[in-house]
Amino acid sequence: xxxxxxxxxxxxxxxxxxxxxxxxxxxxxxxxxxxxxxxxxxxxxxxxxxxxxxxxxxxxxxxxxxxxxxxxxxxxxxxxxxxxxxxxxxxxxxxxxxxxxxxxxxxxxxxxxxxxxxxxxxxxxxxxxx
Numbered sequence: 001x002x003x004x005x006x007x008x009x010x011x012x013x014x015x016x017x018x019x020x021x022x023x024x025x026x027x028x029x030x031x032x033x034x035x036x037x038x039x040x041x042x043x044x045x046x047x048x049x050x051x052x053x054x055x056x057x058x059x060x061x062x063x064x065x066x067x068x069x070x071x072x073x074x075x076x077x078x079x080x081x082x083x084x085x086x087x088x089x090x091x092x093x094x095x096x097x098x099x100x101x102x103x104x105x106x107x108x109x110x111x112x113x114x115x116x117x118x119x120x121x122x123x124x125x126x127x128x129x130x
Contacts, residue, residue: 001080002106006113008099010121014128016064016088016095022124023067023086032127033119050119056081064088073112076105097121 012019022028029037029049037049040058048055053074060068067086082103089096104112 001077003082003103004106004109006099006101006104006109006116008113008116008121009096010125011091011093011096012125012128013094016090018128019088019095019097019124020064020067022127024061028127032123034123056084059083071101073108075108080105 022032024039024041026037026039029039033050035050036052037047039047039049041061043058043061045058046055047058047069055072055074056070058067058069060066065088067084069084070081071084072081080103082101085100085102087098089098099116101112101116
């Protein structure tokens, strides 16, 4: 299977701590996405989001700085997973989130790339503004 890497960068008018907590806290994650999430903060432990459509394992967690996870979408073959790396850094406007999503099936590139904005970044921006 041919795979691609998606890279995105977005600035939120917030703090690294609030963005990290929004992504890593099950309740906050569920609230801003509007779909159930169950997220462990232990390395090697599982997480799921969007009612179980997305799932994977925590590979590396540096609070308020870095999240690295294996990711699997329910529409993918059972033996395929990808790697998501999110880094957070303070900038003058707030916090810059940089995403690297490796191992995305090439045929899903457009949908996954747009999905990050539609299902995560746009919704997170609204939640952080409240």
